[in-house]
Amino acid sequence: MILEKLSHKLSSVVDTWHADQASFTAVAYTRPDRLRDAIRLLLEEEGRVFAVWGIDRGYEGFEVVYLVEVPSDSRSYIVQLRVQVPRSEPTLPSITDIEPSVAWLERETQELLGISFSGNPVTRNLFLPSKWPELEP
Numbered sequence: 001m002i003l004e005k006l007s008h009k010l011s012s013v014v015d016t017w018h019a020d021q022a023s024f025t026a027v028a029y030t031r032p033d034r035l036r037d038a039i040r041l042l043l044e045e046e047g048r049v050f051a052v053w054g055i056d057r058g059y060e061g062f063e064v065v066y067l068v069e070v071p072s073d074s075r076s077y078i079v080q081l082r083v084q085v086p087r088s089e090p091t092l093p094s095i096t097d098i099e100p101s102v103a104w105l106e107r108e109t110q111e112l113l114g115i116s117f118s119g120n121p122v123t124r125n126l127f128l129p130s131k132w133p134e135l136e137p
Contacts, residue, residue, distance in 0.1 A: 004070040006079065007073050008046065013038040014081075027080045035083050038096050042079060049095070053106035054085075054113040061087040062115055066095075066102075082118045085115055094119035 003019040003026050010017065013034040028030040030038045038132040039049065051067040062085040070077045085092060094117040096103045104126065111126055124130065 001044075002070060002077055006042070006070065008075075009041055009045075010098060011036060013041065019099070024075060025078045025080070027082065029082050029084070032083055032085065035081075036093055036095055038081055038099065039066065039098055042070060045070050045097065047071075047079070049099045049102050049105075052102050052109060054109040057064070059087075060083055062090055062113060064092060064109060064115060090114055091118055092114040093117070096120050096122075108123050 003022060004019060007017050007019060008024065010028060014028040014030045016029040017026060017027075021069070024120055033074060043049075047068045047070040049066055051065075053065055055063040055133050064083045064085055066081040066083075068079045068081060083091065083092060090113070094103075094106055094116060096106065096119065097118075102118060103122045106120050107122040109115055109128055110117055110120070111128055
Protein backbone atom coordinates (compact mmCIF):
# COMPACT_ATOMS: atom_id res chain seq x y z
CA MET A 1 0.00 0.00 0.00
CA ILE A 2 1.07 3.57 -0.62
CA LEU A 3 1.09 4.58 3.06
CA GLU A 4 3.46 1.73 3.91
CA LYS A 5 5.70 2.74 1.02
CA LEU A 6 5.71 6.36 2.20
CA SER A 7 6.43 5.31 5.78
CA HIS A 8 9.50 3.41 4.63
CA LYS A 9 10.62 6.17 2.26
CA LEU A 10 10.29 8.90 4.91
CA SER A 11 11.75 6.90 7.80
CA SER A 12 15.07 8.80 7.73
CA VAL A 13 13.45 12.25 7.82
CA VAL A 14 10.42 11.88 10.10
CA ASP A 15 10.43 11.19 13.82
CA THR A 16 6.88 9.87 14.09
CA TRP A 17 4.51 8.34 11.54
CA HIS A 18 0.87 7.43 12.15
CA ALA A 19 -1.12 6.03 9.23
CA ASP A 20 -4.82 5.33 9.04
CA GLN A 21 -5.48 3.19 6.00
CA ALA A 22 -9.25 3.39 6.53
CA SER A 23 -9.31 7.19 6.15
CA PHE A 24 -6.47 7.29 3.59
CA THR A 25 -4.42 9.64 5.79
CA ALA A 26 -1.14 9.79 7.64
CA VAL A 27 0.38 12.20 10.13
CA ALA A 28 4.15 12.61 10.18
CA TYR A 29 6.27 14.74 12.51
CA THR A 30 9.60 16.05 11.33
CA ARG A 31 12.16 18.59 12.53
CA PRO A 32 12.85 21.95 10.90
CA ASP A 33 16.21 20.77 9.56
CA ARG A 34 14.52 17.80 7.85
CA LEU A 35 11.45 19.60 6.48
CA ARG A 36 12.79 20.23 2.98
CA ASP A 37 13.97 16.62 2.59
CA ALA A 38 10.58 15.29 3.72
CA ILE A 39 8.76 17.55 1.24
CA ARG A 40 11.10 16.49 -1.59
CA LEU A 41 10.46 12.81 -0.87
CA LEU A 42 6.69 13.32 -0.89
CA LEU A 43 6.84 15.27 -4.14
CA GLU A 44 8.87 12.45 -5.73
CA GLU A 45 5.69 10.39 -5.37
CA GLU A 46 3.82 12.94 -7.52
CA GLY A 47 2.57 14.62 -4.36
CA ARG A 48 1.48 18.22 -4.15
CA VAL A 49 1.31 20.58 -1.19
CA PHE A 50 -2.16 22.09 -1.13
CA ALA A 51 -2.36 23.72 2.30
CA VAL A 52 -0.05 25.19 4.93
CA TRP A 53 -1.08 26.63 8.26
CA GLY A 54 0.33 27.39 11.65
CA ILE A 55 -0.93 26.61 15.13
CA ASP A 56 0.00 28.60 18.23
CA ARG A 57 0.59 26.02 20.97
CA GLY A 58 1.10 28.62 23.72
CA TYR A 59 4.16 27.95 25.85
CA GLU A 60 5.01 24.93 23.70
CA GLY A 61 5.70 27.18 20.69
CA PHE A 62 4.21 26.77 17.25
CA GLU A 63 3.40 23.95 14.89
CA VAL A 64 3.29 24.31 11.11
CA VAL A 65 1.25 21.79 9.15
CA TYR A 66 1.76 20.99 5.46
CA LEU A 67 -1.02 19.00 3.79
CA VAL A 68 0.33 16.91 0.93
CA GLU A 69 -1.86 14.96 -1.45
CA VAL A 70 -0.18 11.82 -2.78
CA PRO A 71 -2.02 10.02 -5.59
CA SER A 72 -2.09 6.27 -6.03
CA ASP A 73 -3.74 4.03 -8.61
CA SER A 74 -7.17 4.05 -7.03
CA ARG A 75 -7.33 7.28 -4.99
CA SER A 76 -5.34 10.02 -3.31
CA TYR A 77 -3.90 9.92 0.19
CA ILE A 78 -3.40 12.90 2.46
CA VAL A 79 -0.21 13.27 4.50
CA GLN A 80 -0.09 15.85 7.26
CA LEU A 81 3.56 16.81 7.66
CA ARG A 82 3.89 18.60 11.00
CA VAL A 83 6.87 20.62 12.25
CA GLN A 84 7.35 21.97 15.77
CA VAL A 85 8.74 25.51 15.82
CA PRO A 86 10.17 26.97 19.03
CA ARG A 87 8.69 30.27 20.18
CA SER A 88 12.22 31.54 20.91
CA GLU A 89 13.24 31.09 17.25
CA PRO A 90 10.11 31.04 15.06
CA THR A 91 11.82 30.30 11.75
CA LEU A 92 11.52 27.53 9.18
CA PRO A 93 13.19 27.11 5.81
CA SER A 94 10.88 28.01 2.95
CA ILE A 95 9.95 25.28 0.51
CA THR A 96 8.97 27.71 -2.28
CA ASP A 97 11.89 26.65 -4.47
CA ILE A 98 10.63 23.05 -4.25
CA GLU A 99 6.88 23.79 -4.35
CA PRO A 100 6.29 27.37 -5.62
CA SER A 101 2.56 27.24 -4.91
CA VAL A 102 3.16 27.60 -1.16
CA ALA A 103 4.69 31.10 -1.35
CA TRP A 104 1.46 32.84 -0.33
CA LEU A 105 0.56 30.15 2.21
CA GLU A 106 3.89 30.54 3.98
CA ARG A 107 3.56 34.32 3.82
CA GLU A 108 0.08 34.17 5.35
CA THR A 109 1.39 32.01 8.21
CA GLN A 110 4.28 34.41 8.74
CA GLU A 111 2.03 37.43 8.86
CA LEU A 112 -0.60 35.92 11.14
CA LEU A 113 1.69 34.07 13.60
CA GLY A 114 5.12 35.64 13.17
CA ILE A 115 6.79 32.45 11.93
CA SER A 116 9.47 33.40 9.39
CA PHE A 117 10.13 31.28 6.32
CA SER A 118 13.70 31.97 5.27
CA GLY A 119 14.00 32.12 1.50
CA ASN A 120 10.35 32.92 0.74
CA PRO A 121 10.35 35.43 -2.16
CA VAL A 122 7.06 37.09 -1.10
CA THR A 123 7.97 39.91 1.26
CA ARG A 124 4.98 42.23 1.26
CA ASN A 125 2.14 41.96 3.74
CA LEU A 126 -1.04 40.29 2.58
CA PHE A 127 -3.42 41.47 5.31
CA LEU A 128 -1.69 43.90 7.66
CA PRO A 129 -0.73 47.48 6.78
CA SER A 130 2.71 47.77 5.18
CA LYS A 131 4.17 49.59 8.19
CA TRP A 132 2.98 47.01 10.70
CA PRO A 133 4.01 46.77 13.56
CA GLU A 134 5.46 50.30 13.55
CA LEU A 135 2.00 51.86 13.51
CA GLU A 136 0.65 53.44 16.67
CA PRO A 137 -2.02 51.35 18.40
